Amino acid sequence: MVYVADPSTRPVGRESEATVDAAPPWVFQRPLDPARAPVPEGLPLAVLFDRDGTLVEDVPYNGDPALVRPMPWALDALGALRARGIPVGVVSNQSGVARGLLTRQQVEAVQRRIEQFLGPFDVWVVCPHGTGDGCGCRKPAPGLVLTAAECLDVHPSRVAVIGDVGSDVEAARAAGARGVLVPNPYTRLEEVADALEVEPNLLGAVRRLLRGDRPDPSGADGGPAR
Template sequence: MGSSVTSKLRAVLFDRDGTLVIDVPYNGDPDLVRPMPGAKAVLDALRSEGIATGVLSNQSGIARGMITAEDVASVNARVDELLGPFDVWEVCPHSDQDGCECRKPAPGMVHSACRKLGIAESEAALIGDIGADVRAAEAAGATGVLVPTPVTRAEEVAGARLVARNLADAVVLLREAP
C-alpha cells in the first residue's frame, strides 16, 4: 500500500442495492434491509483511515409511483443505522425517461457528492454492481469498480476496467490502481 495512492483516494462512494445491501427491487420497507457480506468491515476500515464514504442510488420507483420518497428515506436511514454513518447520500428519484443529469450512468450524483465532500472527482471512486455505476464514475472523472452479482450482465463485466469479486477486493484494487 503506497501512501501516494492512499492519499489520492479521499472518498469511496457506493451503489446501494446489490452493492451495500442485498437487492430487494423497489424496496420501501426498512425491515427488509440486509447488508451484503463484508460490507460493514470494508466501510469501517475505510472510515478508520479517514476516507469518506457515500451512497449513490437510482430510485426510479419514486418516479414510477411504486414507492415514495419517504419510503426511500426510511430504507436509507436503516442502511445508515446498519452500515453508517455515511458522509454523503445522493438519491436520483427519476426514471430513465426523465433525461435528468443525476440518474446513473449520468455523472450528476458523483459530481454532487464530490462537491459536498469538498474533493475533486479524481480523488473519488464509485463501487457498484452494474455497468451504469462504472460509467457514471468514469463520466465524472472518478474511478469505477464493478463488483458483479448474478444479475450483472456479461457485457457489463467485460466493459469494466476494474472488476472485483467482493467489496474488500474492490478496495484492494483501488489501492493498486494507477
Template sequence: MGGTGTLKAVLFDRDGTLVINVPYNGDPRLVRPMGSALPAVARARRAGLATGVVSNQSGVARGLLTLDQVHAVNRRVDEILGPFDVWQVCPHAMEDRCACRKPAPGMILGACRALGIEPSEAAVIGDIGADLGAAKAAGARAVMVPTALTRQEEIEAADVVAKDLWHAVGLLLGGLA
C-alpha cells in the same frame, strides 16, 4: 485505476452493492447488508476515507414508492453500515433524462461537491455498468463488484473487477485484495 488525485472518498451504490437488492424497496425491515459490506465500509473509514452512497431510485418516478420510503430505507442502511458522510439519490426514471440518474455523473459530482473534493479524488463501487459509467463520466475511479444480476458484457467492459466489497476497497487502497 484512473484518475490522478489522491483517493479521499469511496461512493457506494446501494442496492446490490451495499445491501441485498430488493426491487423498489420501501420497507426498512427488508434491508440486509451484502456479505462483506460492514467490514469493507469499516476498512475504508479506517483508511481515512469519506464514504457516501449514490443510488438510482426510479421507483419514486414510477409511483412504486415514495421519497419518504426511500429515506426510511436509507436511514436503516445508515444504522447498519453508516453513518455515511453523503447520500445522493436520483428519484427519476430513465425516460426523464435527468443529469443525476446513473450513468449520468450528477450524483457523483454532487457527492464530491458535498465532500469538498474533486471527482478524481473519489472512487465508485457498484454492481452494474451504469455505476461505472457514472464514475467515468464524472472523472472518478470505479470498481465493479458483480452479482448474479450483473450482465456478462458489463463485467467484460469494466476496467477493475473485484469479487466482493472487501476486495474492492483493498484494490482502491492499493493493498493486497
C-alpha cells in the same frame, strides 16, 4: 442528516414527471468534520457506493426497512475506509419514486435502516427520476457522482465509485472518477467484460483502493485493454 435538495419538488406518480424532470437529486449530508485526519497520499479522498445490489441485497423498489439485508463484507469494507479517515457516500438511482411506487419518506426510512446495519455515511445522493425524464443525475449520467464529490469538497478525479452494474462504473467514468465493479449473480457478462477494474466482493474492492493498485492497461485486470 440534512436534506439539501429542493423540498418543493417531491414528485410521486407518473403524472408528476414534468416536475421530476426539473428537480435536482436528493442530497442527505452530514457536516464535514474539520478535525478529520488527512487521507494518506495516493489513496482516494472519497469512496462512493451504489446502494441496491452493492451495499444491500437488491429488493426492487424497496420502501420497507424490514427487507434490508447487507451484502457480504459491506461492513468490513466500510470499516477499512473509515479507519483511514476516507469519507464514504452512497449514489443511488431510485426510479420507484417517479413510478409512484416509493415516497421520499420510504427512501429515507430505508436509508436509516441501512445506517443501523452499516454505520453513518457522509453523504447520500439519490436520483428520484425515471429512465425517460432526461435528468443529468440518473446513472450512467455523472450527476450523482459530481454532486457527491462537491458535497465532500473533493475533486472527482480523487473519488472512487464501487457498484455492481455497468451504469455505476460508467457514471464514474463520465464524472472523471475511478470505477470498480463488484459483480453479483445479476450483473451482465458484458458489463463485467467492459469494466476496467473488477473485484469479487466489496472488501476486495476496498483493499484494491487502499493498496493504491491501478488498473492494468493490458486488460489482465479482468477488464479490456484501453
